[in-house]
Amino acid sequence: MNTAINESFGLIGNSQLFSDIAPSDWDEVADILEADIKSFGRGEYIAYSGDRLRYIGIVLSGRIHIMKDDFYGNSVILTDLNRGDAFGETFACGGFELTVNIRAEEDTEVLRIKPEGILKGSAGAKNKNLEKDCGSYHRQELVLTLLRNLVKLFSSKNFFITGRIEHLSKKKTEDKLLSYLTDVERRGKKDKNGVFEINFNRQELADYLAVDRSALSSVMGRLRKRGVLEFKKNKFRIIKRTDSLKEI
Amino acid sequence: MNTAINESFGLIGNSQLFSDIAPSDWDEVADILEADIKSFGRGEYIAYSGDRLRYIGIVLSGRIHIMKDDFYGNSVILTDLNRGDAFGETFACGGFELTVNIRAEEDTEVLRIKPEGILKGSAGAKNKNLEKDCGSYHRQELVLTLLRNLVKLFSSKNFFITGRIEHLSKKKTEDKLLSYLTDVERRGKKDKNGVFEINFNRQELADYLAVDRSALSSVMGRLRKRGVLEFKKNKFRIIKRTDSLKEI
DNA sequence: TAAAGTATGTTGCAGTTGCAACGTTTGAAA
DNA sequence: TTTCAAACGTTGCAACTGCAACATACTTTA
Numbered sequence: 001m002n003t004a005i006n007e008s009f010g011l012i013g014n015s016q017l018f019s020d021i022a023p024s025d026w027d028e029v030a031d032i033l034e035a036d037i038k039s040f041g042r043g044e045y046i047a048y049s050g051d052r053l054r055y056i057g058i059v060l061s062g063r064i065h066i067m068k069d070d071f072y073g074n075s076v077i078l079t080d081l082n083r084g085d086a087f088g089e090t091f092a093c094g095g096f097e098l099t100v101n102i103r104a105e106e107d108t109e110v111l112r113i114k115p116e117g118i119l120k121g122s123a124g125a126k127n128k129n130l131e132k133d134c135g136s137y138h139r140q141e142l143v144l145t146l147l148r149n150l151v152k153l154f155s156s157k158n159f160f161i162t163g164r165i166e167h168l169s170k171k172k173t174e175d176k177l178l179s180y181l182t183d184v185e186r187r188g189k190k191d192k193n194g195v196f197e198i199n200f201n202r203q204e205l206a207d208y209l210a211v212d213r214s215a216l217s218s219v220m221g222r223l224r225k226r227g228v229l230e231f232k233k234n235k236f237r238i239i240k241r242t243d244s245l246k247e248i
Numbered sequence: 249m250n251t252a253i254n255e256s257f258g259l260i261g262n263s264q265l266f267s268d269i270a271p272s273d274w275d276e277v278a279d280i281l282e283a284d285i286k287s288f289g290r291g292e293y294i295a296y297s298g299d300r301l302r303y304i305g306i307v308l309s310g311r312i313h314i315m316k317d318d319f320y321g322n323s324v325i326l327t328d329l330n331r332g333d334a335f336g337e338t339f340a341c342g343g344f345e346l347t348v349n350i351r352a353e354e355d356t357e358v359l360r361i362k363p364e365g366i367l368k369g370s371a372g373a374k375n376k377n378l379e380k381d382c383g384s385y386h387r388q389e390l391v392l393t394l395l396r397n398l399v400k401l402f403s404s405k406n407f408f409i410t411g412r413i414e415h416l417s418k419k420k421t422e423d424k425l426l427s428y429l430t431d432v433e434r435r436g437k438k439d440k441n442g443v444f445e446i447n448f449n450r451q452e453l454a455d456y457l458a459v460d461r462s463a464l465s466s467v468m469g470r471l472r473k474r475g476v477l478e479f480k481k482n483k484f485r486i487i488k489r490t491d492s493l494k495e496i
Numbered sequence: 497t498a499a500a501g502t503a504t505g506t507t508g509c510a511g512t513t514g515c516a517a518c519g520t521t522t523g524a525a526a
Numbered sequence: 527t528t529t530c531a532a533a534c535g536t537t538g539c540a541a542c543t544g545c546a547a548c549a550t551a552c553t554t555t556a
């Protein structure tokens with residue numbers, strides 16, 4: 001039994017990928033998925049565009065950005081990942097070359113699992129190592145559960161990305177920003193005053209919304225003046241307006 | 249045996265979702281997935297934002313747009329679907345309410361399949377209808393294959409969407425357009441002269457890239473003048489430039 | 497073929513954004 | 527505390543976009 005990996009399952013055991021799996025099965029699951037743990041330093045690239053990624057990563061601690069950088073040095077943040085979030089599943093399961101860069105924004109620990117064992121084969125009698133690969137009924141059940149969890153993970157991811165497209169497809173910076181903030185406000189936890197936090201600093205926020213940082217700043221200033229938005233650093237509050245009522 | 253559904257499997261049998269499944273198994277698969285076929289007229293809405301979609305759709309014929317419409321009547325085309333393409337998997341498998349509208353752009357036939365049968369349970373002995381649900385070893389194998397195919401479908405979809413984000417995240421219309429066209433050129437089939445076709449008219453293309461139609465038109469005109477792009481209606485040719493060499 | 501409808505291109509203008517440069521605040525290190 | 531660097535805000539300008547209105551093709555239908 002691998003203590004470190006078992007610990008990590010404990011950390012993110014409530015993650016989508018391992019739901020409905022009993023702690024007593026963690027060892028076997030770790031075996032099926034060839035799980036291991038790797039650490040990355042702040043600013044270190046976990047993988048580059050063009051690489052073949054053979055594992056799905058799960059953030060145990062720290063923070064990761066999936067980003068796309070072009071010739072000119074412009075970079076766009078595609079996803080911001082924090083503890084419990086998974087990444088790379090698209091490439092690991094689809095066999096595509098990476099089209100993005102993956103970078104640790106802080107010192108980061110990643111649980112790496114290979115989906116190959118549950119995606120490939122077990123074509124019954126054809127397999128020599130029948131006992132291990134085709135395995136017991138129990139193992140079969142585990143594979144089924146993992147596959148189902150993987151499908152749910154993909155669904156959530158896709159759902160999230162669809163929201164991302166929605167923000168990006170607004171034409172004006174102001175709309176992009178409000179679309180994003182409203183989304184974070186709805187999903188995340190806010191205090192009793194309606195104040196919530198985002199994970200980005202200004203430059204990152206601009207890269208996420210694909211706009212210029214200074215332009216974003218001035219748009220934010222305008223929104224503050226108009227009384228639509230309050231913010232200080234990365235804490236925000238959206239002021240709900242009831243214009244239509246006020247006008248009556 | 250349902251002839252229509254079997255025929256449809258023949259039509260899109262090479263689709264990702266049904267790969268590695270023998271024609272002799274189609275009937276059983278159709279049963280597992282509760283497959284049926286439904287037709288929609290041109291312009292008809294297949295589902296609205298807010299609906300619960302319980303099936304995955306596969307386009308047998310015709311054409312479908314997944315779109316997001318806001319208050320002001322602005323609409324953004326998220327995806328353009330043609331024969332063989334699947335849709336709705338995110339919502340059907342994730343249990344989310346639809347956040348998009350789905351509309352038939354032409355007379356369209358859709359194969360509908362419910363993923364519930366392969367996502368839910370079969371918790372062995374707990375199930376009363378053991379013979380049917382837990383089923384034979386063969387049925388178990390089919391479920392496994394379908395799940396794996398579903399994962400691959402999600403991977404491809406995600407990969408595709410990532411590209412979509414890349415286009416949208418360009419700041420200028422010109423870059424959005426070229427990013428999109430280059431992508432289509434690479435994926436799709438072009439003739440010996442490098443001419444390829446897109447599925448959109450101008451308004452649709454503008455809605456896809458989230459820009460104004462007339463602004464798009466004028467940008468296209470400029471690109472033509474500059475000799476970067478040739479086009480007529482929905483046929484395009486990108487002229488590869490070797491500026492750096494010419495300047496020497 | 498005529499007529500109506502649809503798709504595409506063009507133009508002018510007001511408003512927004514990208515970009516570069518500079519000023520201010522903040523927080524960590526010396 | 528002082529110093530320094532990074533983050534954030536501001537400003538000015540050139541360029542781009544959204545938008546509305548109109549002009550020109552191309553299709554479809556009667």
